[in-house]
Amino acid sequence: MxxxxxxxxxxxxxxxxxxxxxxxxxxxxxxxxxxxxxxxxxxPPLDEKFSEEEVEQEWHEAASNMKNVSKEEMSEHFSKWSEKYTEASMFWIDENGKLILEKNVEEALPQEWTSTFAVEFIKERYGGDPFTVIAFVGTNKEQGFIVTEMPRSAFNPxxxxxxxxxxxxxxxxxxxxxxxxxxxxxxxxxxxxxxxxQLQEAMELRDTDGLPIEVNIMKKDEIGQLENTFNQMVTELRDSKRREKEEEQLRRELIANLSHDLRTPLTKIRAQSDSLKQEDLSTDGKNALQAIDSSIYNTARLIDNLMSYTLLSASKYTFEPKKIDIIRFVRESLATWYPSFEEANFGIDVNLAPINDAKWVVDPLWFGRILDNLFQNVLRHAKSGNYISVKTKTTEHYDVIIISDRGAGMNHPSYEKGIGIGLSIVDMMVKEMNLEWDIDSNEKGTTIRIKRSR
Known part of the structure; x- marks a missing residue:
């Protein structure tokens, strides 16, 4: 209640x-x-209001009780009637049809009344307004008749x-x-x-954590209950955000510690592998050593990617942008990968045509890391196509670097397929340098475009 x-x-x-x-x-x-x-x-009081039947009966009774009435007596009767019924008018016509007496009559009455006029008068007044009562004087009807009229509004409730x-x-x-x-x-x-x-505005506003702001509850009605529920939701979101940050921080610390701890034993394994290269090994031994070197290289690169991803997520990766000649930078970076592509029997198609503005403001280390990740993905996952193309192009709205292969596509299973951390790093670095990129991949190959809008 x-x-x-x-x-x-x-x-x-x-x-x-x-x-x-x-x-x-x-x-x-x-x-x-x-x-x-x-x-x-x-x-008269409202409880003494009269009806038409009462007035008519009283008028007839008073007329029938009059015997040999004089003009003075009739005048006295009219006066008493007028006092009781203030809106009533009265007149007396004798047995000869002469108007003897009238009181409160506003219309002009004839002094002589014929039977024809009397009938017309009765016909005109019957059922009309004013309410009219005609009564013969006395019981023998030899002294004429008297008439009283009252507006029908006098009988209103x-x-x-x-x-x-x-x-x-x-x-x-x-x-x-x-x-x-x-x-x-x-x-x-x-x-x-x-x-x-106000509640809608509070839902649209955000604090530094990107969460809605709690509202003040002024009343305990339905809206107050809605505001209380909203505040509870905000509190739960805030707690969830806090737990998410704690878990993210724990994950970053774990990755950073693992990356650091794995570098030392990996360096020792690499040193031992280099020592074994100095020994006289059989063909199988050399192949095994080459597989070990490849695994060491891939593991080291994975550790570097994990560390880079962790630093980028925490916004702690050093970023030093500068203006560079992007065509020259791509050519030099691709030159370092030439031996690897030739060793894997890749066909290399390079067309670094001049673009509208070759001076891009980027971090050289970041952009080099982007190219290295993309070239390595082509080398590892597009071996079936044995082809790589690196081109530049200018359009009306942007300049673009295009890297293409003829592999089986990103959706095709690959025994060397990882967890996609390299492309995640590419995505974060590209966006941080205010560039755009997109990927088109199908069973005929993959095309990656890095764009700089003008």
Whole structure:
């Protein structure tokens, strides 16, 4: 129950309930004002309102009780009737059709009444407005008849009187209440919208860790519960981010320590391998020694890649960009790999054509590492194609270095296939130097493009 009372639904139901109460109070106040006004003006109380049947019966009874009435007595009767029914008008027509007496009559009445006029008068008044009652004087009907007329509005119920007198005020009151209800509802929903927008803004804002910012909980309604849930989510994300950083740091330290610890025994193995080369070995021994050298080389390179990847991930890899002639740099780097490609019987296609701007701002060590990783991948994984192409090209939007092979593609299984750390290093270094690159690979070969936008 306490939770419901704090809810937005309970608050809005209270607004509707208050509007209904105010509307009823408006009707009550107007009725009270009307009753007090009628009492002060001398009108009969509302519980003494009369009906058409009562008036008609009373008029007939009074007329039938009159015998040999004089003009003065009739005038006195008219006066008493007028005091009781303030809106009534009366007149007396004698047995000869002459107008003897009239009171509160506004329209002009003929002094002589014919039977034809009397019938037309009755026909005109029947069922119309004003309400008309015609009664013969006395029981023998020899003293003519008396007529009383009252507007039919005099018989209206009290609520009609209230509306007739205060209808405009009532309408204004209802309009004011509706307007207040709309204003209060607008303020109510604007407050809800404002809080939701604040929550949306908090979701869009990010702190230094890239996480949303917690919001202040002002109320304990549904939105407050949503804000509390949002804060719990942010707390969980922050804890997860912290654990991720700790695990990442532990992983980097582990890789760095392993790389360092593996270098020493690997150096000893390489030294022993070099010593064995001085000995007189059989053909099988020489082949085995050559396989050992290849494994040592691959392992050393893997250790270097692991160390480089760890340093790059931690943004601790030394970066010293400078402007170099990129075509000359690619040519010199490729020249160091020529013997390896020729030994593997690769066909080498080089077309380092002039480009729009050959002066690239890069770190020579980083770019050399990129080329070495790519050339080594071609040598290790594209032996089936025995082909490598290195070209430069200029387009409308960028200059590009293109390295292609005719191997089986990156999706083809290879016994020398690693975990892809070399390409990860290439990706990180390329992006750090504000360059772009893409790979197209299928069963007919692989093409890598390194682009520099202009």
């Amino acid at each position: 306490k939770r419901f009372l704090r809810s937005l639904l309970a608050k809005y139901m209270l607004i509707i309930f208050m509007a209904l109460i105010l509307l009823q109070l408006t009707y009550f106040m107007l009725a009270l004002v009307n009753i007090v006004g009628m009492n002060l003006a001398g009108h 009290p609520i009609v009187d209230i509306y007739d007198k205060y209808g405009s005020l009532l309408t204004i009151g209802v309009v004011v209440i509706i307007f207040l209800f709309i204003v209060v509802s607008f303020l109510f929903f604007r407050g809800i919208r404002k809080r939701l927008l």
